[in-house]
Amino acid sequence: MLQNYRKIMVAVDGSAEAELAFQKAMNVAMRNDAELLLAHVIDTRAFQSVSSFDGVLAEQATEMAKQTLEGYKKQAKEHGCEKVSSIIEYGSPKPWIAKQIPEDQGVDLIMLGATGLNAVERLFIGSVSEYVIRHAACDVLVVRTDLENKVPVDQEDK
Template identity: 80%
Template sequence: MLQQYTKIMVAVDGSSEAELAFKKAVNVANRNDAELVLAHVIDTRAFQTVSSFDGMLAEQATEMAKQTLADYETYAKDHGVKHLTQVIEYGSPKPIIAKEIPEDHKVDLIMLGATGLNAVERLFIGSVSEYVIRNASCDVLVVRTDLENKIPEDTKE
């Protein structure tokens, strides 16, 4: 019997790398007849440096996330995904993507885009994908290529 995934989570943040992962996740969900969990984490640490923070930035970030997830949901359903869940969480993306959402939603595959960080940025802050690979308790697939398995022109050096 072939191994099948039942719940596939794809972490999306609006980046081109996340979009590649999303499109591949749609295909994998269809091949496995799996539920697709669209996850977006609003990094609240970014708001801590704003001295006049009054909730307006968080509201704007939430509205943008809702619209992004709605667009992704439309694409997924138009491309045959039958079961889809949207998740918006607040906090540090690394543990939320690696542990919290997968445990809460019984995810058995996490798909995410490869980091856009350079070597120096990875040294100081580390990438989400590296953290998820090391800490997730389910399978993790880091997507680097488009639907034709080619590196997109805009990411080539």
Template identity: 75%
Template sequence: MEQQYKKIMVAVDGSSEAELAFKKAVNVAKRNDAELLLAHVIDTRAFQTVSSFDNVLAEQATEMAKQTLADYENYAKESGCAHVSKVIEYGAPKMMIAMQIPEENKIDLIMLGATGLNAVERLFIGSVSEYVIRNASCDVLIVRTDLDNQLPEENE
């Protein structure tokens, strides 16, 4: 029997890399008649250093995430993806994307955009995609190319 994914999660953060992953995830979900879970993780560590603006910044980040997910959900549904859900979580993106969200939602494929980090940034902070590849208990697909399987042109 042919392998078929039932629940696909794509992590989106508004970056161009995440958008490539999202568009491919829509296609994979349609081909598999799978549920597509749009996941966004708000990194709470970013708010710990700015004590007086914690709540305002967190609320702004949440509103932006809600709008981004709503836009992605509309695109997915208009593209023919029948089963779309979304989740916003708070915490460390690596842990949430690799383990918590997939376990809570019985995900069998995680799709992520390739990181834009350079070698020095990866050394000090590590990449989310690398962590997810090493720690997820389901299949992981790292997306580097557009829908035509071409590398996106660099914007300089």
């Protein structure tokens, strides 16, 4: 019997890497007749260094995330993906994407784009994709290629 995924989460942040993951996640969700969960985590650690933080930055980030997710949802439905939902969370993306959202939402496959970090950046801060691979309890698919399984030209040197 073939493995069928029921709920596929794709982490999106507006980056080119996330766009590749989203494109492939739509296809995997349709092949599995699965729900596609679009997840965006607003990294609140970035706001901690702003001394005059009064909530305006978080509101702006939330509004941008909502617009991004609505665009992805519209695109997924136009592509034929009927079961699409979205979630916005706040905090450090690593544990939210690897553990909390999958546990809370019953996710059985996580799809995310490969990071654009270079070797030095990965050494000091680590990538979200590396963390998710190590800590997720469900299957994880890291997307590196486009729908034709080719590395995008703008990503070849990373």
